[in-house]
Amino acid sequence: MVVGLAVVLLCQLLGEIFAYLTRLPVPAPVVGLVLLFGFFLVRDRWEWLPFSLRSEEIDKSCETLVQQMALLFVPAGVGIVQRLGILEANVLGVLAIIVVTTAFSIAVTAYTFRLVSRWFPAPTESQE
Amino acid sequence: MTTTDGLWAHLSGGALFWLTLTLVVYSVADRLSLLARRNPLANPVLHSVWVISTILVVSGTPYETYFDGAYFIHFLLGPATVALALPLYENRRVVLRSLVPIAAALAVGSVATIGSVMVCAAVFDLPATITISSLPKSATSGVAMGISQSVGGDASLTAIIVVATGIAGAVMATPLLNLLRITDRRARGFAVGLAAHGVGTARAFQVHPLTGTFAGVGMSLNGLLTAVLVPLAASLIGG
Known part of the structure; x- marks a missing residue:
């Protein structure tokens, strides 16, 4: 658990350093994701990494974080108690942004994906 | 007492x-x-x-x-985003084969999301604070709050709208995509992740690992693209 968490945090930290130094508008956790992906590639190709970096521990920590991701949004969501005034004053518009644009976004994205994957045939195992 | x-x-x-x-x-x-x-x-x-x-x-x-x-x-929101590297790595071959539809859906979806927020804000004549804070609504919380701050939005308001968006997307994705008759798990997952970030991705993993992986891909890529597009959109509103 400790090694896994350390590797994940290290990737995020390097992402933070990258975003700061390059001044690119890239979110540090997303850079961290790319770095960790690279780490997995390297790990499974070379045998010389120290044992603790080759252990399953890192995979287990990642699995736990991904499986429990929904929980992590609760504290930010509860922030609604702080902004009840401005939200109530604009309740219709805010609801439209939350519901209508999200439905639109899902529909447009899924349709585009399907349309384009018909031009570029899909691997069979992904079909239901 | x-x-x-x-x-x-x-x-x-x-x-x-x-x-x-x-x-x-x-x-x-x-x-x-x-x-x-x-x-x-x-x-x-x-x-x-x-x-x-x-x-x-x-x-x-x-x-x-x-x-x-x-x-x-x-x-832990940040580390959880980093940890999405694992399902992505495990499914890298399927993802790689779907690179073209991913790129197209990402570009269209991200622009459509931000554009529809601007239209909605104009229709309902919303105050600028709400509009600006809602622009990154489909990016995951940690990312969206950072973007909101950098364009003069209210980060706390952004966090609320982001989580509400995630919940709305997670609740309606399955019935909506069934209604639209989209059966490809890759398309379903990618759309949910792009529109409803981590909350949608968590929901997608409950349905199927492949759907979840594509949701994770949609979420990460849209986090990146939203960070680029929102400052442009905000300058359109501001100017």
């Missing part, structure tokens, strides 16, 4: 109580969701948020006090 009051004051002022409450409420909500066979309406985030918010309002507890405890959970 005074002992009870004293004890409440002692506990409710500290981080331990609010952290524990968040974990307990979420555990119950998640168990109920499981009992409801993962029915989208039993979304554990949705029910945890209203239960805890009600407790805060009724007990007159300031959000800052609550957040001192809940911060330990909130902090």
Whole structure:
């Protein structure tokens, strides 16, 4: 658990350093994701990494974080108690942004994906 | 009586109580969701948020006090985004073969999301604070709050709209995509992740690992693209 968490945090930290130094508008956790992906590639190709970096521990920590991701949004969501005034004053518009644009976004994205994957045939195992 | 009051004051002022409450409420909500066979309406985030918010309002507890405890959970949003590298790595071959539809859906979806927020804001004549804070609504919380701050939005308001968007997306994705007759798990997952970030991705992993992986890809890529597009959109509104 400790090694896994350390590797994940290290990737995020390097992402933070990258975003700061390059001044690119890239979110540090997303850079961290790319770095960790690279780490997995390297790990499974070379045998010389120290044992603790080759252990399953890192995979287990990642699995736990991904499986429990929904929980992590609760504290930010509860922030609604702080902004009840401005939200109530604009309740219709805010609801439209939350519901209508999200439905639109899902529909447009899924349709585009399907349309384009018909031009570029899909691997069979992904079909239901 | 005074002992009870004293004890409440002692506990409710500290981080331990609010952290524990968040974990307990979420555990119950998640168990109920499981009992409801993962029915989208039993979304554990949705029910945890209203239960805890009600407790805060009724007990007159300031959000800052609550957040001192809940911060330990909130902090893990960043590491959880990094950890999405694992499902992505495990499914890298399928993802690589779908690179073209991914790129197309990402570009169209991201622009459509931000554009539809601007249209909505104009139709309902929303104040600039709400509009600007809503632009990154489909990016995951940690990312969206950073973007919002950099374009002069209200990061707390952004966080609320982002989580609400995630819940809305997670609740409606399955019925909506069935209605649209989209059966390709890759398309379904990618759309949910792009539109409803981590909450949608968590929902997608409940449905199928492949759907979840594509949701993770959609979420990460849209986090990147939103960070580029929102400053442009904000300058359009500002100018």
